[in-house]
Amino acid sequence: MIPISQSHIDRIVKDLTPPDEQARTQARAHLDTLTKPLGSLGRLEDIAAQLIAIHGAAPSLPLRKAVYTFAADHGIADEGVSAYPRAVTRQMVLNFLHGGAAINVLARLHGVALHVVDAGVDADFGGIPNLIHRKVRNGSRNMLHEPAMSDEELAKAIAVGAELAQQASAAGMQLIAIGEMGIGNTTSASAITCALTGASAAKATGRGTGVDHAAHAHKIHIVERVVTKHCPENTPPLAILQRVGGLEIAAMTGMVLAAATHRITIVCDGFISTAAAALAAAIAPEVKGYLIAGHRSEEPGHALLLSYLDLMPVLTLNMRLGEGTGAVLAMPVIESALALYSRMATFASANISEASQ
Ligand SMILES: Cc1cc2ncn([C@H]3O[C@H](COP(=O)(O)O)[C@@H](O)[C@H]3O)c2cc1C
Numbered sequence: 001m002i003p004i005s006q007s008h009i010d011r012i013v014k015d016l017t018p019p020d021e022q023a024r025t026q027a028r029a030h031l032d033t034l035t036k037p038l039g040s041l042g043r044l045e046d047i048a049a050q051l052i053a054i055h056g057a058a059p060s061l062p063l064r065k066a067v068y069t070f071a072a073d074h075g076i077a078d079e080g081v082s083a084y085p086r087a088v089t090r091q092m093v094l095n096f097l098h099g100g101a102a103i104n105v106l107a108r109l110h111g112v113a114l115h116v117v118d119a120g121v122d123a124d125f126g127g128i129p130n131l132i133h134r135k136v137r138n139g140s141r142n143m144l145h146e147p148a149m150s151d152e153e154l155a156k157a158i159a160v161g162a163e164l165a166q167q168a169s170a171a172g173m174q175l176i177a178i179g180e181m182g183i184g185n186t187t188s189a190s191a192i193t194c195a196l197t198g199a200s201a202a203k204a205t206g207r208g209t210g211v212d213h214a215a216h217a218h219k220i221h222i223v224e225r226v227v228t229k230h231c232p233e234n235t236p237p238l239a240i241l242q243r244v245g246g247l248e249i250a251a252m253t254g255m256v257l258a259a260a261t262h263r264i265t266i267v268c269d270g271f272i273s274t275a276a277a278a279l280a281a282a283i284a285p286e287v288k289g290y291l292i293a294g295h296r297s298e299e300p301g302h303a304l305l306l307s308y309l310d311l312m313p314v315l316t317l318n319m320r321l322g323e324g325t326g327a328v329l330a331m332p333v334i335e336s337a338l339a340l341y342s343r344m345a346t347f348a349s350a351n352i353s354e355a356s357q
């Protein structure tokens with residue numbers, strides 16, 4: 001029998017195709033006509049060409065932008081893997097709703113619509129306004145003892161992200177960032193990194209919110225046990241997600257799969273959101289062409305995921321926060337790339353001599 005989650009995914013990615021390579025080639029040719037030494041805008045040229053390959057033509061500015069911050073709790077937080085108690089997930093969701101978190105400040109500053117999603121916080125938010133209520137369960141299960149999610153919970157969490165991507169597409173969004181809040185979720189991201197890349201727990205596990213030396217050693221041991229228990233070599237990506245993921249991670253994976261299908265560019269944030277995107281790319285490789293890495297997190301596992309995805313981050317600011325912050329910070333750079341592409345003069349229009357060889 002096909003798991004419910006697999007049949008959901010098959011439906012989500014039914015019309016997924018990679019970005020248009022012909023449009024990318026034409027974009028590169030246009031970039032070479034602009035009044036600058038060939039290739040001198042570096043990565044900005046790659047970014048402009050990628051967006052044009054996605055949209056078929058240069059989209060007008062400003063782009064319609066949104067960030068989705070998915071929140072959920074983690075059973076594994078019971079194992080002493082975070083420097084903060086699990087209650088912080090709920091408290092930070094309230095902070096998001098009151099506008100006081102880092103992501104609120106950056107989203108407001110850069111004109112990015114912020115959507116806060118409860119995918120599985122261990123708290124009763126009642127009917128509190130401005131929160132997207134999609135709680136699948138009060139936290140994922142403790143993956144040290146059982147899979148983090150049942151097949152049904154996994155399918156529901158994936159559907160949360162997919163539904164929101166569909167809504168974003170209907171609202172004309174062109175650039176979306178994925179972010180998260182969930183105490184304990186760097187432990188999940190580390191386990192996912194080990195399972196996808198074959199890296200050791202020691203290499204893929206960092207200090208998250210800032211655990212001390214002893215707690216870090218303990219966290220590495222937990223990741224090792226979880227990966228040994230659930231993810232033997234060649235475990236399929238969907239099974240990795242179910243066993244060692246989390247509800248907000250699955251929602252982000254669903255959002256990436258559906259957003260790519262709708263030809264929306266997705267900006268990954270830090271370690272956890274990139275783990276979700278890496279799973280999406282492992283499930284459906286065409287997704288890769290729609291991804292931009294917003295920044296490089298301080299978490300050591302993030303570098304492993306970025307090289308697994310062959311992505312070069314836009315920014316390196318030594319951040320280790322999450323919430324979508326690094327992704328939103330990259331958005332003005334992405335728009336700058338498009339502005340240069342569309343608004344610079346060409347050698348011909350400005351009467352400037354081109355390179356002689
Ligand atoms: C106040 C506060 C705000 C945050 N915003 C994002 N995170 C980040 O830290 C958590 C992951 O780290 P760990 O696996 O060590 O628990 C996630 O919630 C992540 O988004 C925060 C953490 C805290 C404490």
Ligand SMILES: O=C(O)c1cccnc1
Nearest residue numbers: 208270271297320321322
């Ligand atoms: O890279 C991240 O997103 C990150 C790192 C540490 C803690 N929370 C998030």
